Amino acid sequence: MLMNKSNNIRNIAIIGLGQIGLYLYNELKLKKKEIEIKTGKKINIVAISAKNKTKKRRFKIDKKIFYSNPLNIFSEKKVDILFECIGQSDGVSKKIVEKALKNKVNVITPNKALIAKHGDTLAKLAEKNNVNLEFEASVAGGIPILRTIKEGLATNKIKKVYGILNGTTNYILTEMENTSETFDRVLQKAQKLGYAEPGNPKLDLNGFDAFAKIRILSALSFNTKISKANCLMEGIENIKLEDIKIANQLGLRVKLLGISEIINGQLFETVHPCLVSKNTYIGNVNGVMNAVITEGKPVGESVLQGEGAGPGPTSSSLLSDLLSILRGNIKYPFGISSSKRRSIKAFNNDDYTNSLYLRFEVKDKQGVLSLITNRLAKYKISVKRIIQTPDKKNKKATIVIITHRTTEINARNCLTIFKKNKNVLKFPTLIRLYN
Amino acid sequence: MLMNKSNNIRNIAIIGLGQIGLYLYNELKLKKKEIEIKTGKKINIVAISAKNKTKKRRFKIDKKIFYSNPLNIFSEKKVDILFECIGQSDGVSKKIVEKALKNKVNVITPNKALIAKHGDTLAKLAEKNNVNLEFEASVAGGIPILRTIKEGLATNKIKKVYGILNGTTNYILTEMENTSETFDRVLQKAQKLGYAEPGNPKLDLNGFDAFAKIRILSALSFNTKISKANCLMEGIENIKLEDIKIANQLGLRVKLLGISEIINGQLFETVHPCLVSKNTYIGNVNGVMNAVITEGKPVGESVLQGEGAGPGPTSSSLLSDLLSILRGNIKYPFGISSSKRRSIKAFNNDDYTNSLYLRFEVKDKQGVLSLITNRLAKYKISVKRIIQTPDKKNKKATIVIITHRTTEINARNCLTIFKKNKNVLKFPTLIRLYN
Numbered sequence: 001m002l003m004n005k006s007n008n009i010r011n012i013a014i015i016g017l018g019q020i021g022l023y024l025y026n027e028l029k030l031k032k033k034e035i036e037i038k039t040g041k042k043i044n045i046v047a048i049s050a051k052n053k054t055k056k057r058r059f060k061i062d063k064k065i066f067y068s069n070p071l072n073i074f075s076e077k078k079v080d081i082l083f084e085c086i087g088q089s090d091g092v093s094k095k096i097v098e099k100a101l102k103n104k105v106n107v108i109t110p111n112k113a114l115i116a117k118h119g120d121t122l123a124k125l126a127e128k129n130n131v132n133l134e135f136e137a138s139v140a141g142g143i144p145i146l147r148t149i150k151e152g153l154a155t156n157k158i159k160k161v162y163g164i165l166n167g168t169t170n171y172i173l174t175e176m177e178n179t180s181e182t183f184d185r186v187l188q189k190a191q192k193l194g195y196a197e198p199g200n201p202k203l204d205l206n207g208f209d210a211f212a213k214i215r216i217l218s219a220l221s222f223n224t225k226i227s228k229a230n231c232l233m234e235g236i237e238n239i240k241l242e243d244i245k246i247a248n249q250l251g252l253r254v255k256l257l258g259i260s261e262i263i264n265g266q267l268f269e270t271v272h273p274c275l276v277s278k279n280t281y282i283g284n285v286n287g288v289m290n291a292v293i294t295e296g297k298p299v300g301e302s303v304l305q306g307e308g309a310g311p312g313p314t315s316s317s318l319l320s321d322l323l324s325i326l327r328g329n330i331k332y333p334f335g336i337s338s339s340k341r342r343s344i345k346a347f348n349n350d351d352y353t354n355s356l357y358l359r360f361e362v363k364d365k366q367g368v369l370s371l372i373t374n375r376l377a378k379y380k381i382s383v384k385r386i387i388q389t390p391d392k393k394n395k396k397a398t399i400v401i402i403t404h405r406t407t408e409i410n411a412r413n414c415l416t417i418f419k420k421n422k423n424v425l426k427f428p429t430l431i432r433l434y435n
Numbered sequence: 436m437l438m439n440k441s442n443n444i445r446n447i448a449i450i451g452l453g454q455i456g457l458y459l460y461n462e463l464k465l466k467k468k469e470i471e472i473k474t475g476k477k478i479n480i481v482a483i484s485a486k487n488k489t490k491k492r493r494f495k496i497d498k499k500i501f502y503s504n505p506l507n508i509f510s511e512k513k514v515d516i517l518f519e520c521i522g523q524s525d526g527v528s529k530k531i532v533e534k535a536l537k538n539k540v541n542v543i544t545p546n547k548a549l550i551a552k553h554g555d556t557l558a559k560l561a562e563k564n565n566v567n568l569e570f571e572a573s574v575a576g577g578i579p580i581l582r583t584i585k586e587g588l589a590t591n592k593i594k595k596v597y598g599i600l601n602g603t604t605n606y607i608l609t610e611m612e613n614t615s616e617t618f619d620r621v622l623q624k625a626q627k628l629g630y631a632e633p634g635n636p637k638l639d640l641n642g643f644d645a646f647a648k649i650r651i652l653s654a655l656s657f658n659t660k661i662s663k664a665n666c667l668m669e670g671i672e673n674i675k676l677e678d679i680k681i682a683n684q685l686g687l688r689v690k691l692l693g694i695s696e697i698i699n700g701q702l703f704e705t706v707h708p709c710l711v712s713k714n715t716y717i718g719n720v721n722g723v724m725n726a727v728i729t730e731g732k733p734v735g736e737s738v739l740q741g742e743g744a745g746p747g748p749t750s751s752s753l754l755s756d757l758l759s760i761l762r763g764n765i766k767y768p769f770g771i772s773s774s775k776r777r778s779i780k781a782f783n784n785d786d787y788t789n790s791l792y793l794r795f796e797v798k799d800k801q802g803v804l805s806l807i808t809n810r811l812a813k814y815k816i817s818v819k820r821i822i823q824t825p826d827k828k829n830k831k832a833t834i835v836i837i838t839h840r841t842t843e844i845n846a847r848n849c850l851t852i853f854k855k856n857k858n859v860l861k862f863p864t865l866i867r868l869y870n
Contacts, residue, residue: 300741
């Protein structure tokens with residue numbers, strides 16, 4: 001039924017042969033037959049491109065189809081589907097994707113930075129040229145969350161989507177809890193194991209990676225344009241082993257959550273560490289696992305969990321995009337036509353409201369606790385719980401305060417005074433409690 | 436791009452106006468506009484059918500398009516897509532689906548009994564007539580698990596799929612643990628809340644419902660024909676409050692699991708109660724929630740969790756099937772062509788191996804424990820743990836034994852002797868430990 005005998009060969013190009021591109025290249029060769037059975041189409045890799053032609057690689061590449069400059073491919077080869085696996089938000093990544101779409105070549109990419117930044121214009125370009133732009137692998141690795149939102153939950157009214165979207169940071173937080181090792185030690189371990197991005201792990205740690213994914217999830221869940229608003233983004237760099245231990249005593253766990261929801265008709269997107277109860281589902285998503293939770297009507301709460309990173313899971317999603325294209329469907333990249341996707345006003349971050357965990361390192365002197373509680377009272381931040389732990393030897397003390405709900409602006413204004421107070425040794429650590 | 440101005444109206448018939456059919460009817464009317472935006476197609480409900488035309492219903496129906504006999508619809512109306520919501524494994528359900536497919540009408544159904552029994556022949560019929568047969572809602576309500584296996588994980592080699600596939604039994608087990616009420620009490624509550632099938636809850640309780648879903652999951656996961664083999668199927672009817680309490684002390688929880696896996700190239704499918712650790716993911720899927728876990732290569736373990744029953748979640752899946760059809764894709768019902776789906780030999784149930792929980796109710800007399808342990812020793816079933824609780828007042832005792840791994844046949848042969856032994860008051864309760 002899906003057969004089209006006269007024209008059942010599809011030519012493929014892979015741009016970028018790093019961890020993901022190379023793994024994909026190998027998988028495509030291994031799964032040729034299976035793909036033909038499932039789609040009725042034969043695939044043929046006609047071009048590959050990377051910076052370095054001669055570098056030693058885990059899988060052997062066919063140098064006869066190697067291009068140093070990927071932009072030259074289209075003039076020499078007929079390409080039906082291009083995989084962009086370089087991963088820049090601009091630069092060659094953007095150029096090659098644009099050129100492909102303009103040449104009526106379908107594009108598949110795991111590049112969340114590119115989609116979060118240029119997804120709207122690229123989607124328009126794809127629609128104009130009647131080709132597909134697919135990016136399942138850009139969010140949560142092997143978890144088919146985008147397809148689930150676009151298709152499986154297509155007619156649900158989604159009001160919230162959130163989850164653990166970065167495997168590296170989740171691994172670090174879990175490992176700190178399990179081994180009582182410091183952030184720096186565990187980060188080194190993560191890099192050794194290949195979880196943290198090789199080289200600069202900053203984009204994982206500071207929340208940027210999770211944030212790009214949240215922007216993509218928002219656009220798909222709410223049928224909106226990708227937001228450009230300034231957002232509340234915090235990473236895990238300031239989470240200390242001490243915080244994890246105290247959380248543990250309180251029955252809580254630190255998780256870096258990405259959250260996107262519609263509040264009063266406005267879009268609120270954020271990434272920050274949260275304290276979640278150990279009894280909750282999200283509190284038990286540990287290690288490198290990712291999980292995405294959607295709240296929709298009529299479906300209720302849906303959870304998808306799986307391995308969020310690494311070439312295996314990513315390749316699984318890239319191939320699911322490939323099959324979707326080979327099966328001959330032209331789809332709107334964001335589920336509906338670009339012309340129907342609306343812009344949405346951003347919710348004011350200042351009004352975001354949470355219970356807070358505040359950890360103060362103070363001099364062990366009389367009057368310091370009342371200084372803090374008075375300051376909180378002045379901003380009408382009421383205290384739910386105080387845990388004071390003296391460190392007599394160093395004449396210091398740790399004061400942890402769990403507050404009732406308060407707004408961001410209130411908390412921020414309240415805490416400024418502690419930037420320079422001789423009795424408060426460091427600016428306090430703030431972690432929001434989730435729900 | 437998806438527009439087809441000349442012919443963008445699709446006529447719809449809904450057969451069966453019970454809980455699900457009626458809810459769907461209402462949703463389709465409410466979401467007409469949204470469906471048009473997402474697919475470029477207008478939908479038009481041209482026929483509905485149920486046993487009773489005049490019955491009082493939650494939503495008002497259009498009596499002008501009502502048919503008492505659904506088989507008459509095709510001669511009077513042009514139908515593009517038919518929803519079968521009656522739910523029989525044979526009878527009218529089978530007849531109307533066959534007639535629709537032969538008339539080149541696409542079919543969408545949540546009917547697991549029908550698909551588990553006749554899915555292979557119906558899929559062939561759909562392929563022959565070049566129309567779709569979609570049944571996402573037949574497994575795990577609102578969780579888009581079939582689409583995920585067919586598309587999201589399409590090129591993974593799945594070796595195992597398992598999970599909690601029946602919300603009613605999971606609700607009963609959870610509620611027994613939380614309230615310490617008996618099976619019968621909690622079942623009544625479940626029926627009041629509408630979780631247990633109205634009327635006869637037997638198909639939920641005895642594992643049959645979960646089993647139909649496992650057969651469908653197997654076929655999709657392993658690209659095989661639906662198995663007809665005799666399978667190990669046990670429900671929760673024999674689980675006593677006592678078992679749940681003892682499990683609790685051992686850090687375990689009783690869950691009714693459906694499991695399908697390839698063992699030595701053979702298919703093993705089963706549904707039975709399991710004791711799972713409270714620390715595991717599956718041990719924390721509680722209440723009416725469903726969860727499906729797939730183990731695949733290269734993607735690793737994927738989890739999908741969500742509300743498994745009720746008209747809301749079911750309708751979400753029915754509409755996702757509708758959108759898939761409206762977007763114009765003709766797909767193989769089981770992901771690949773029927774001609775490519777192979778039959779697979781069944782694994783011998785006798786060789787299935789587990790650690791066992793055995794609960795004996797015995798007379799509180801000397802020698803009874805050694806009678807039991809000797810019998811176990813004779814079958815080389817080694818004991819990991821024994822918990823003996825005397826009930827002096829009634830001159831009884833409960834002996835719980837956790838064994839090391841043993842085969843089904845071994846356990847069965849070993850236990851036969853206890854069918855008639857004057858010191859063993861009841862045939863022992865056996866619950867398998869999961870992993």
